[in-house]
Amino acid sequence: MSFFLSGLRASNTKTVKHLKKIPEGSHQHDMMKHAAATLGSGNLKLAVQLPDGEDLNEWIAVNTVDFFNQINMLYGTITAHCTTESCPVMSAGPKYEYHWADGTTVKKPIKCSAPKYIDYLMTWVQEQLDDENIFPSKIGVSFPRNFITIAKTILKRLFRVYAHVYHAHFQHVIDLTEEAHLNTSFKHFIYFVHEFNLIEKRELSPMQELIEKMMR
Numbered sequence: 001m002s003f004f005l006s007g008l009r010a011s012n013t014k015t016v017k018h019l020k021k022i023p024e025g026s027h028q029h030d031m032m033k034h035a036a037a038t039l040g041s042g043n044l045k046l047a048v049q050l051p052d053g054e055d056l057n058e059w060i061a062v063n064t065v066d067f068f069n070q071i072n073m074l075y076g077t078i079t080a081h082c083t084t085e086s087c088p089v090m091s092a093g094p095k096y097e098y099h100w101a102d103g104t105t106v107k108k109p110i111k112c113s114a115p116k117y118i119d120y121l122m123t124w125v126q127e128q129l130d131d132e133n134i135f136p137s138k139i140g141v142s143f144p145r146n147f148i149t150i151a152k153t154i155l156k157r158l159f160r161v162y163a164h165v166y167h168a169h170f171q172h173v174i175d176l177t178e179e180a181h182l183n184t185s186f187k188h189f190i191y192f193v194h195e196f197n198l199i200e201k202r203e204l205s206p207m208q209e210l211i212e213k214m215m216r
């Protein structure tokens with residue numbers, strides 16, 4: 001369970017993928033507790049900063065896991081409304097359409113419905129998070145040299161789920177009175193990727209207006 005969404009009403013939580021757990025008592029768990037406490041202060045700019053003496057890779061790793069869990073739960077609340085009929089293509093408003101390719105097993109982009117695309121996407125992210133060579137959970141095991149590059153790809157893809165939810169399902173989110181959770185989660189995500197320059201500006205353009213408002 002995410003620290004930040006622990007208030008999400010249980011009746012609405014139907015997760016798409018299993019949540020990735022950070023073991024209690026681990027250093028990563030302590031980092032998340034620290035992050036949750038700072039977030040509670042309401043100062044997002046401060047909350048996303050690398051805490052003193054911490055490793056950048058590890059900080060990006062724990063936050064990436066948490067964003068995956070948050071998005072998993074948020075998307076889980078509206079899955080009943082995101083169907084092949086309602087969302088025949090994965091989009092973020094009328095100007096942006098996404099076709100799925102992971103670059104390794106799927107090289108030729110597949111045009112598919114939003115639920116199918118999001119299933120591919122979340123499954124792919126989960127595989128990365130579960131890979132001990134990429135996200136080591138054991139003390140003393142170091143992150144791969146290209147960790148930041150992998151994290152960037154994960155975050156770029158996770159952003160698309162937020163963008164789809166905002167563009168196609170915001171009314172459903174309002175009906176469930178989850179908009180405060182969605183906005184808080186997305187704002188935290190944007191501050192985080194902005195702090196470490198993790199997503200290119202053009203990738204963020206489907207949400208540019210809201211991002212500018214949030215960053216003001």
Ligand code: ZN
Nearest residue numbers: 082087114168
């Ligand atoms: Zn949809």
